[in-house]
Amino acid sequence: MKHLKSTTIPISAFGNVIKILDKAAAKMKVDPELLEFIKEPRRSTIVKLPVQMDDGTFRMFTGYRVQHSVVRGPAKGGIRYHPNVTLDEVQALASWMTWKCAVAKIPFGGGKGGIICDPSKLSKKELARLTRRYTADLIDLFGSQKDIPAPDVGTDSQTMAWIMDTYSMHKGHTAPGVVTGKPLEIGGSLGRVEATGRGVMISVREICKSIDLDLAEVTVSVQGFGNVGSIAALLLSEEGAKITHVSDQYGAIHNPDGIDIPKLIKHVESKKKVPGFRGAKRCGREDVLFCKVDVLIPAALENVITGKNARRIKARIIGEGANGPTTPEADVILEKKGVIVVPDILCNAGGVIVSYFEWVQDNMGYFWDEPEVNLRLEKKMVEAFYDVYNHSQAHGVSLRLAAYMLAIHRVVSILEMRGIYA
Numbered sequence: 526m527k528h529l530k531s532t533t534i535p536i537s538a539f540g541n542v543i544k545i546l547d548k549a550a551a552k553m554k555v556d557p558e559l560l561e562f563i564k565e566p567r568r569s570t571i572v573k574l575p576v577q578m579d580d581g582t583f584r585m586f587t588g589y590r591v592q593h594s595v596v597r598g599p600a601k602g603g604i605r606y607h608p609n610v611t612l613d614e615v616q617a618l619a620s621w622m623t624w625k626c627a628v629a630k631i632p633f634g635g636g637k638g639g640i641i642c643d644p645s646k647l648s649k650k651e652l653a654r655l656t657r658r659y660t661a662d663l664i665d666l667f668g669s670q671k672d673i674p675a676p677d678v679g680t681d682s683q684t685m686a687w688i689m690d691t692y693s694m695h696k697g698h699t700a701p702g703v704v705t706g707k708p709l710e711i712g713g714s715l716g717r718v719e720a721t722g723r724g725v726m727i728s729v730r731e732i733c734k735s736i737d738l739d740l741a742e743v744t745v746s747v748q749g750f751g752n753v754g755s756i757a758a759l760l761l762s763e764e765g766a767k768i769t770h771v772s773d774q775y776g777a778i779h780n781p782d783g784i785d786i787p788k789l790i791k792h793v794e795s796k797k798k799v800p801g802f803r804g805a806k807r808c809g810r811e812d813v814l815f816c817k818v819d820v821l822i823p824a825a826l827e828n829v830i831t832g833k834n835a836r837r838i839k840a841r842i843i844g845e846g847a848n849g850p851t852t853p854e855a856d857v858i859l860e861k862k863g864v865i866v867v868p869d870i871l872c873n874a875g876g877v878i879v880s881y882f883e884w885v886q887d888n889m890g891y892f893w894d895e896p897e898v899n900l901r902l903e904k905k906m907v908e909a910f911y912d913v914y915n916h917s918q919a920h921g922v923s924l925r926l927a928a929y930m931l932a933i934h935r936v937v938s939i940l941e942m943r944g945i946y947a
């Protein structure tokens with residue numbers, strides 16, 4: 526996840542999560558005190574990190590780690606390196622992880638971390654020193670039974686290898702279960718790289734089924750062609766869907782007859798950008814969001830579909846590959862327009878599901894082959910999809926509200942069993 530450049534967040538992302546939680550809770554009977562408890566992050570830590578640059582000078586960085594909830598299990602969530610990281614954003618991302626893990630029925634709570642930096646402007650050695658210092662400062666928070674980081678925007682499997690090594694050096698033993706998204710050689714899982722995109726494909730496939738839409742007939746537009754967008758596009762095209770529009774931070778392309786996704790992936794591997802691909806025409810980046818297609822997959826940034834532009838959406842289905850691409854104001858407009866939104870906490874849960882499988886495999890020291898990982902992912906995603914879908918049908922609410930209602934129920938019921946140690 527190296528290419529994401531700009532994540533300007535004009536509105537409070539954490540405030541948006543609170544809004545949707547309140548809306549979902551209003552449809553349920555939730556003890557107001559418990560609701561307050563589960564809304565707030567359990568612990569937010571800010572660290573100031575002195576890092577020696579390659580020229581010998583020291584530079585201070587700010588890092589965050591938020592453990593939103595440990596009610597269902599250890600905090601779980603990625604670490605983002607980006608110039609626009611804020612505590613508000615990290616708290617929102619940590620909270621989404623809590624609800625996502627509950628929807629996916631995996632025994633984790635929610636966490637997230639971030640460092641304000643531009644990784645593209647740091648050398649590999651500087652990134653290693655920054656990551657090791659961050660890990661050392663937060664060492665007491667992390668642990669395979671406490672808080673398990675993973676890659677997010679601006680970090681990758683190499684970052685996880687440095688965290689794992691730093692943690693292991695301090696603890697005196699190799700501890701692969703402290704992070705997920707590691708390289709395969711040190712305890713990563715087969716299928717993890719493709720897992721989020723695969724989960725998006727499964728969600729889109731199932732929602733199409735529910736409205737009698739044949740996947741082989743659908744047209745798809747994909748915003749963002751990184752890990753999530755490219756794999757989702759590839760797997761959907763393998764199912765017969767026609768991917769007509771693709772964008773990245775550099776521009777957008779379209780081909781009404783369908784873009785050859787394996788060729789586009791090769792092109793992006795060598796040129797590092799979508800524009801310039803020969804098998805499609807250039808178009809505006811906005812066209813990707815507002816074109817007439819069956820399915821739109823936002824797989825880049827937060828807050829891209831807002832109260833200001835939601836009316837222009839022509840897709841029938843939105844499969845949220847990114848975290849938080851749709852604001853609560855946009856949600857209201859889309860619902861009125863009859864656009865079906867498969868929410869992020871369901872649609873992109875494939876990544877954390879296979880992270881969970883990685884953690885399980887690390888803990889038992891035995892590793893599955895890729896078909897087994899994919900089969901288990903398929904089962905978990907389909908189960909989560911129909912839990913949410915059936916709940917939405919039974920309560921006459923949107924898929925997003927249904928997902929949050931289910932997730933709140935799953936966190937609160939465990940909280941009631943465990944009780945609050947007060």
Ligand code: NAD
Nearest residue numbers: 526527528529721749750751752753773774825847848876
């Ligand atoms: P990535 O960095 O691999 O890819 C992001 C893509 O978005 C790149 O192609 C980039 O060029 C593009 N992009 C950036 N700004 C853009 C813009 N203005 N218009 C169009 N495209 C733009 O990141 P990723 O791992 O694919 O993650 C994308 C989203 O999915 C993020 O919101 C992330 O939090 C979420 N997510 C990722 C995973 C995962 O396992 N990777 C899991 C769950 C959720």
